[in-house]
Amino acid sequence: MPENMMIPPDFADAPISIWRRSLNSLVTLAAIGAVILVLLPLGAVFGYLIYKGIGSINWDFLTQIPKPPGEPGGGMANAIGGSVYILLIASTFGVPLGIGAGIYLSEYGRGTRFGNLVRFTADVLNGVPSIIVGIVAYGLVVLSQGHFSALAGGVALAIMMVPTITRTTEEMLLLVPQAVREAAYGLGVSRWRTTLSITLRTATSGVITGVMLAFARVAGETAPLLFTAFGNQYWNWKMNQPTAALSLQIFTYAISPFDEWHRQAWAGALILIVLIVASVGAVRLVASRGMLKGAN
Amino acid sequence: MLACALSVLALVGLIVYELVTKSSLSWHAFGWKFFFRSEWDPVNDQFGALPFVYGTLVSSALALLIAVPLAIGVAVYITEMSPRWLRGALAFTTELLAAIPSVIYGLWAIFVLVPLLRQYVQPFLARSLGWTGLFEGPPYGIGMLAAGIILAIMVVPIISSITREVMTAVPQQQREAVLALGETMAVTMVIGNRPEIAKSLFAPGYTMASVIANEFSEATGDVYLSALVEVGLALFIVTIIVNILAQFLVWTVTRGTPARSHA
Numbered sequence: 001m002p003e004n005m006m007i008p009p010d011f012a013d014a015p016i017s018i019w020r021r022s023l024n025s026l027v028t029l030a031a032i033g034a035v036i037l038v039l040l041p042l043g044a045v046f047g048y049l050i051y052k053g054i055g056s057i058n059w060d061f062l063t064q065i066p067k068p069p070g071e072p073g074g075g076m077a078n079a080i081g082g083s084v085y086i087l088l089i090a091s092t093f094g095v096p097l098g099i100g101a102g103i104y105l106s107e108y109g110r111g112t113r114f115g116n117l118v119r120f121t122a123d124v125l126n127g128v129p130s131i132i133v134g135i136v137a138y139g140l141v142v143l144s145q146g147h148f149s150a151l152a153g154g155v156a157l158a159i160m161m162v163p164t165i166t167r168t169t170e171e172m173l174l175l176v177p178q179a180v181r182e183a184a185y186g187l188g189v190s191r192w193r194t195t196l197s198i199t200l201r202t203a204t205s206g207v208i209t210g211v212m213l214a215f216a217r218v219a220g221e222t223a224p225l226l227f228t229a230f231g232n233q234y235w236n237w238k239m240n241q242p243t244a245a246l247s248l249q250i251f252t253y254a255i256s257p258f259d260e261w262h263r264q265a266w267a268g269a270l271i272l273i274v275l276i277v278a279s280v281g282a283v284r285l286v287a288s289r290g291m292l293k294g295a296n
Numbered sequence: 297m298l299a300c301a302l303s304v305l306a307l308v309g310l311i312v313y314e315l316v317t318k319s320s321l322s323w324h325a326f327g328w329k330f331f332f333r334s335e336w337d338p339v340n341d342q343f344g345a346l347p348f349v350y351g352t353l354v355s356s357a358l359a360l361l362i363a364v365p366l367a368i369g370v371a372v373y374i375t376e377m378s379p380r381w382l383r384g385a386l387a388f389t390t391e392l393l394a395a396i397p398s399v400i401y402g403l404w405a406i407f408v409l410v411p412l413l414r415q416y417v418q419p420f421l422a423r424s425l426g427w428t429g430l431f432e433g434p435p436y437g438i439g440m441l442a443a444g445i446i447l448a449i450m451v452v453p454i455i456s457s458i459t460r461e462v463m464t465a466v467p468q469q470q471r472e473a474v475l476a477l478g479e480t481m482a483v484t485m486v487i488g489n490r491p492e493i494a495k496s497l498f499a500p501g502y503t504m505a506s507v508i509a510n511e512f513s514e515a516t517g518d519v520y521l522s523a524l525v526e527v528g529l530a531l532f533i534v535t536i537i538v539n540i541l542a543q544f545l546v547w548t549v550t551r552g553t554p555a556r557s558h559a
Contacts, residue, residue, distance in 0.1 A: 031377060034369025035386075038456070041449045042393055045404045052407075100300025108297060118301045121308050127539040128311060128532065129478020131505045135512070135528050139314040148513075159307055166304060195297075220397020223480035223505070227513040247399050254403045255485060262407065269400045280395050 053270025056263045066233050066249075072260050076268050078235045082150070082244035083272075085237065086229055087219060089154025094161030095211055099200075101162070102169025102207075107195050110174075119170075126163035133159050134224035142228060150236065150243035153229025157221060161214040168210025172203040205286045212286075216279045220272055222247040246272050311532070319526035321519055330526060336491040336507075338515070343523035345530060347491040351440070351501035352531070355483060356476040358444030358497070363452045370452070371459035390453040398450070402485035405446040410437035410486060413445075418498060432496040436488070441497040443487035447476050462549050478535050480505040504531040 060075045067074030101118065109115025137156035142148055176199050184194040200207065222245075225231075230242040231252065246268055253265035322330065322343060333344020374386055414437030421431040431441075488500020489510055504527050515521040 027372075028377060031369045031373035034366045035373050038366050038370050038452050039389070041409075042389070042453075044408065045393075045396065045401065045449075048404055048408055049400065097300050097303055100297050101304045104297035104301035109301060114301075118304050122304050123543070124536060124539070125304065125308050125311075127535055128308075129480070129505060129535055131478065131480045131508050132311065132315070132528050132532050135318075135508065135525060136311050136314045138512070139318055140310070162304060162307065216395055220399060222397065222399040223509055226509055230513065247397060250403060251399050251481060251485070254399075254406055265403055269403050272397065273400060276395050276397070277392065280392065 049266070049270055049273060052263075052266035056267035057270065061264065061267050065235060069256070069261070070258055074264075076244075076246065076249055076264060076271075078232065079244040079246045079249040079268065080271065081235065082229070082232065083219070083246040086150055086153045086157060086225070086243060086245055087215065089150060089239070090157035090161060090218060091211075091215065092158075093155065094158035094214065095165060097158070098162045098165025098211075098214065099169050099207060101166040102210075103173065103195060103200065105166065105170040106173035107199065119167075122163040122166045125159070126167070129223075130160060130221055131223040131226075134226060134228055137224065137228045145240055147240070148228060148230030148242040149238075149240045150229055151239045153225045153243060153245065156224035156228045157218040160218050160221065160224065164214035164217060165210050168213065169203075169207050172206030172210065173199055175206065176202045209283050209286050212279045212283045216276045216283070219276050219279070220247050222251050315525060315529040315532055319522050319529050321522035322526045323522075325519060326523075330523070331530065334491070334493060338511075338517065338520050341517065341519045343519070345504070345523075345527050347493050348502055348504040348507050348527055349530070350493050351487065351503040352477060352505070352534075355440060355443040355447060355487065355501065355503055358440065359447030359451055359476050362444065362448035363455055366448075367452050367455035368459055370456040371463060374456075375460055375463050387457075390457055393453045398479060398481040399485075401446055401450055402482035405442060405482060405486045409446060410442055413437045413442055422498075429495050430497050433494075433498045435498055436500070438486055438488045438500060439498050440487060440494075440501045443483045443501065443503070444497070446482050446486055447479060450479065450482060451476050458546060462546060477538060478505055478531060480509050484509050504528075 060073055061077075062075060062080070063077050064073065064075035065078045066076070101122070105115055105119055109118060133156050137152050137159065141152035141155050145152070180202060181194055181199060184198045185191075189198070225245050225248050229245050229248065231248040232242045232244040234244075236243045250265050250268045250272065253261040253268070256262070325341075326333065326343065330343065331345050331349060333342075334346040335342045335344050336347065337343070370386075374383055378386070414435050418431070418435030418437065418441070422435065425431050483503055484506035487503060487506060489502050489506055490500040491502045491507070492499065494501070508524050508528055508531075512521070512524050515524055
């Protein structure tokens with residue numbers, strides 16, 4: 001550190017005062033204490049999840065639908081299926097929209113006033129509480145269809161996916177060197193063709209990272225599904241019917257008074273977290289190989 | 297592509313439109329008084345949002361009070377003291393924790409945190425700090441204190457990574473800093489869900505997000521539903537304002553200091 005140079009030679013060997021030394025160790029201790037205090041509950045969340053979850057997962061849990069309250073047995077097969085179904089609907093709407101907006105921001109809207117407006121709006125959308133997205137999906141889909149539905153749940157989650165995908169797609173495309181685009185133009189390739197088959201192609205793994213992040217973010221969302229997908233004790237594959245979801249089922253079971261349901265809530269939570277950690281893990285794997293082909 | 301960009305604008309426009317039109321009934325019935333009344337009586341169609349505003353503000357403030365000192369400690373430790381290998385591990389843990397859904401924090405809070413509070417922490421607080429009036433009443437476990445603590449656990453990773461960015465002056469990406477205000481599930485599961493304003497942190501409360509979560513799908517009556525949407529509109533406005541302020545703050549702080557080398 002530069003301040004050593006400021007000390008005159010006479011004082012360089014002088015002992016650092018006890019006060020300063022003890023203050024230094026006090027702050028160090030406080031910081032380490034904070035780390036421990038933070039890690040303790042977080043470790044406990046994970047530990048409990050694994051401990052309670054593993055003991056509660058069995059074949060029935062993965063293959064059966066819920067039994068009536070109080071009866072032992074039953075499972076969450078329909079909720080696992082429902083979650084996958086709703087997430088598929090959400091991705092169908094959310095992914096193309098998000099990627100499209102991201103492409104616009106990086107390729108067409110760079111530095112323009114409209115581009116900045118869209119960027120700002122995407123950030124605003126990112127900060128909207130999920131419960132409010134639920135209200136909007138309710139007004140849009142549930143009211144016009146007349147009942148709670150898988151489609152409404154999918155639309156709610158799609159709205160939440162868009163800003164994340166937009167911003168990561170934009171950032172990934174901006175990493176693609178301008179020279180790559182110019183090379184394509186030089187060969188007489190049209191602008192849209194360059195964007196789709198050169199720029200987007202180069203940034204594919206980065207864009208996929210963004211999509212997976214958005215997916216992981218909405219996979220465990222519960223609040224926007226409460227009055228859109230609503231939940232269901234049975235199987236449902238119809239777009240316009242109430243549908244079970246893993247997160248909803250965990251919530252319902254957790255606040256219920258039955259021990260059997262509590263047990264299943266832990267099991268459902270473990271399945272959900274495995275799903276999410278797997279997609280975050282996939283992201284890290286892709287990210288560690290570089291966001292761009294050749295350009296990182 | 298332009299259509300996709302326009303649709304981002306349209307989505308936010310749609311959110312505002314839905315919230316404003318669907319809440320107009322309640323707005324016309326109660327006006328500004330809606331935010332200063334504490335009756336919440338669906339039977340007689342009398343609605344006021346004060347208990348929910350109070351619950352949201354107090355639980356968030358409590359969470360920040362607990363989380364900020366801890367998060368700063370963690371950030372100081374990671375940037376200034378920790379060995380390099382630990383830095384990566386901590387960053388990874390932070391990332392992982394941000395990925396845990398709120399409903400799972402809520403599950404954990406119901407079955408681990410709340411019993412712990414009820415049996416050990418609350419009796420201790422009542423004995424040692426009961427005279428302040430903040431820790432009075434029967435120790436249910438469930439209530440404002442539990443909501444504040446679970447929120448603190450949830451926001452610590454985010455606050456510490458923002459603090460780290462500010463300290464090292466290399467902002468990586470914008471983050472949702474106001475998680476606490478709109479946080480729904482975990483809070484709904486432990487706050488007790490009673491529209492009351494009490495001084496004691498042991499007492500149950502209710503937040504804006506939780507009242508929507510609990511009552512929206514069962515709301516019968518147009519005024520009732522409209523009042524819930526108006527609560528949503530208020531929550532929307534507050535989060536947007538705080539979010540923009542927070543981003544502006546991080547932006548000015550990081551822009552004002554020269555980048556430091558040991559980032």
